[in-house]
Amino acid sequence: MHTHHLADAELDQLGRGLGDPALIDRLRAGQLSKRMLHLRLLLDGLPERSPVHEHFALLVAATRRRPDLGPVALAHPHLGTWLAEQLRRLHRGGDGAAAPADLDYLGCVAADAATRAGLDFELILTPRDGTVVLPGRGIALVDPSAPAVVHHRDGVLRVGTLTVPAEPGRDTENWLAVRTLRAESEGIGITLLLDDLDPFRDRHQLGAADRLDEAEVRHWQGALSSAWSMLTRHHRRYAEGIAAGLTTVVPLDAPDSTAGVNVTSMDAFGATAMTRPADGTALGLGLVHEFQHAKLGAVLDVVELYQRDERPRYYAPWRDDPRPLGAVLQGVYAFLAVTDFWRIQRTLLTGGPAQLAEAEFVRWRDRVWRTHDTLVRANRFTAPGRRFLAAMRGAQELWWSEPASPLAQQLARDAAADHWVGWRLRNRRPDPAAVLRLADLFDAGEPCPARWVEVSVEARAERLLTFSARLDLTRLGLTDPARFAALCREPDPGFSVGDLALVGGDLAAARDAYRAQIAVGEDPLDAWIGLILACQRDDGYPVRLESPELCLAVHTELRRRGREADPLGLARWLEPVTCDEDGAGERTWGPLVQPRRTPVGATSEAAPDRS
Numbered sequence: 001m002h003t004h005h006l007a008d009a010e011l012d013q014l015g016r017g018l019g020d021p022a023l024i025d026r027l028r029a030g031q032l033s034k035r036m037l038h039l040r041l042l043l044d045g046l047p048e049r050s051p052v053h054e055h056f057a058l059l060v061a062a063t064r065r066r067p068d069l070g071p072v073a074l075a076h077p078h079l080g081t082w083l084a085e086q087l088r089r090l091h092r093g094g095d096g097a098a099a100p101a102d103l104d105y106l107g108c109v110a111a112d113a114a115t116r117a118g119l120d121f122e123l124i125l126t127p128r129d130g131t132v133v134l135p136g137r138g139i140a141l142v143d144p145s146a147p148a149v150v151h152h153r154d155g156v157l158r159v160g161t162l163t164v165p166a167e168p169g170r171d172t173e174n175w176l177a178v179r180t181l182r183a184e185s186e187g188i189g190i191t192l193l194l195d196d197l198d199p200f201r202d203r204h205q206l207g208a209a210d211r212l213d214e215a216e217v218r219h220w221q222g223a224l225s226s227a228w229s230m231l232t233r234h235h236r237r238y239a240e241g242i243a244a245g246l247t248t249v250v251p252l253d254a255p256d257s258t259a260g261v262n263v264t265s266m267d268a269f270g271a272t273a274m275t276r277p278a279d280g281t282a283l284g285l286g287l288v289h290e291f292q293h294a295k296l297g298a299v300l301d302v303v304e305l306y307q308r309d310e311r312p313r314y315y316a317p318w319r320d321d322p323r324p325l326g327a328v329l330q331g332v333y334a335f336l337a338v339t340d341f342w343r344i345q346r347t348l349l350t351g352g353p354a355q356l357a358e359a360e361f362v363r364w365r366d367r368v369w370r371t372h373d374t375l376v377r378a379n380r381f382t383a384p385g386r387r388f389l390a391a392m393r394g395a396q397e398l399w400w401s402e403p404a405s406p407l408a409q410q411l412a413r414d415a416a417a418d419h420w421v422g423w424r425l426r427n428r429r430p431d432p433a434a435v436l437r438l439a440d441l442f443d444a445g446e447p448c449p450a451r452w453v454e455v456s457v458e459a460r461a462e463r464l465l466t467f468s469a470r471l472d473l474t475r476l477g478l479t480d481p482a483r484f485a486a487l488c489r490e491p492d493p494g495f496s497v498g499d500l501a502l503v504g505g506d507l508a509a510a511r512d513a514y515r516a517q518i519a520v521g522e523d524p525l526d527a528w529i530g531l532i533l534a535c536q537r538d539d540g541y542p543v544r545l546e547s548p549e550l551c552l553a554v555h556t557e558l559r560r561r562g563r564e565a566d567p568l569g570l571a572r573w574l575e576p577v578t579c580d581e582d583g584a585g586e587r588t589w590g591p592l593v594q595p596r597r598t599p600v601g602a603t604s605e606a607a608p609d610r611s
Helices: 008-015 021-045 051-065 069-074 077-093 105-117 214-234 236-245 280-300 325-345 351-378 383-401 406-427 432-443 469-479 481-489 497-504 507-520 524-536 548-560 567-573
Strands: 121-125 131-134 138-141 148-153 156-159 175-177 179-185 188-194 248-252 271-275 428-430 452-457 578-580
Touching: 008 021, 008 280, 008 383, 021 051, 021 069, 021 077, 021 236, 021 280, 051 069, 051 105, 051 121, 069 105, 077 105, 105 121, 105 131, 105 148, 179 214, 188 214, 188 236, 214 236, 214 248, 214 280, 236 280, 236 325, 271 280, 280 325, 325 351, 325 383, 351 383, 351 406, 351 469, 406 428, 406 469, 406 524, 406 548, 428 432, 428 548, 432 452, 432 548, 452 548, 469 481, 469 497, 469 524, 481 497, 497 507, 497 524, 507 524, 507 567, 524 548, 524 567, 548 567
Parallel strands: 188 248, 248 271, 452 578
Antiparallel strands: 121 148, 131 138, 138 175, 148 156, 179 188, 428 452
């Protein structure tokens, strides 16, 4: 049996964050073999009466007629999702719970392949919510109460009485076609299905968009044209790999709170799901970031890089919840490319956008470097894994010789501290017994004892992807200083007075505003983050809030008892207490903040020095 492997040179190339078209083809070949194995496991686990066996026979017949169609059918991204889901269902306890429409998905794939092979056939499929999908082609709207007959004769494909248009991408009555996005620049072309139809496109549960109107499709096409021109001209090594491996984009219908959130399933190589891109730059960055996940997922299916550790306990500066080791590796690998993206973008822009790009470069250069250290210290990587980490480190080392302006370094520190403080408050839990004892002493007017308090990391069940209004205001101050100044004069309800003061450099006003917010219980967690930052950025302020999670926990307990306490007064009282960290790698992240010298939007800072 042929076994997929990666040579050392190939592992080095991928470790540096890259992957040429030939190497992407090798990763895809591994994915096709994985799907063949999954299909075999599924067939072996299902009874012979299952329609999946009939559908598989049709797929085999189509492949025998046209051997090139086998890889095409297996490569459909959502087939991988379907296979993984059915195998998980079998593992949980048999096929009884499977809906007929779920089991018929392979028949939909086989029907499309058989049509392309020119085979005459007839299949009876169960509609899903009144639709029958032909993956990558479109969906037919049918009677939801009756089985649908799919048949192909004399070159004509019908679903019931509906004739499927031979022309791709064309809607007709009761037929919705998958739309296609195309772009070409610098001799590299890309073709992407904009899939808003497939029933297995939303297994990540982030909310796949329903049918897009034509205006939205035009927006995606315009964003892709702009993104592709930028990527091929300035990020060509990434563009070549994306063109070779990415086939499908699933639009997400995300609310404002998750705008810009994208996701790539490790079961759906070739596809990524993305929220509506603001512009070409946003889409280009999203494609680079998400295809990194696809590459690393395919590598992990071929090479064992590390010993599994599923405990969610590590800090990752791009997520608000503790992450297991594998997820941290995925993040480091994705943000390796993000750092490189901003490293180049900062040289292409001017003014505020250039300063923002430079700050993003400095921020992620530092974050990736530090998180890479976390991976190394975990000491769970195999020999190929250590080689992969070394290649990643080699790419990072080249960037440290590149100068950055003081403003960019300051903004990067501020952004990093904002996230780190929020992560601590959300996920680090001081010992409950110690919290109760300290609350008792404070309530009784007793002095605070000098003692250790153990702190543990507790993962939350929900996926945490929050955003900071302070970072949004910082970006606004760089890209549109007039609008930022207007907000400071007349605050918008979407931004707190404390955030505006903090970003504007008025630390005393920020502290007063945040304390007022906390006193009335308004958005307390975000107000606590802002208050801590306002204290830490002022090197002359006597309260440092070095253990913010303890101060928040004691304050919350006092409020539960009906006792209000000034958070800064409580912080002073708690100064004799030392919090003991749990050893998951967080200790090495602090301190992260240096005093702010110049408020965002001020004109005294020179343009970034690129000498």
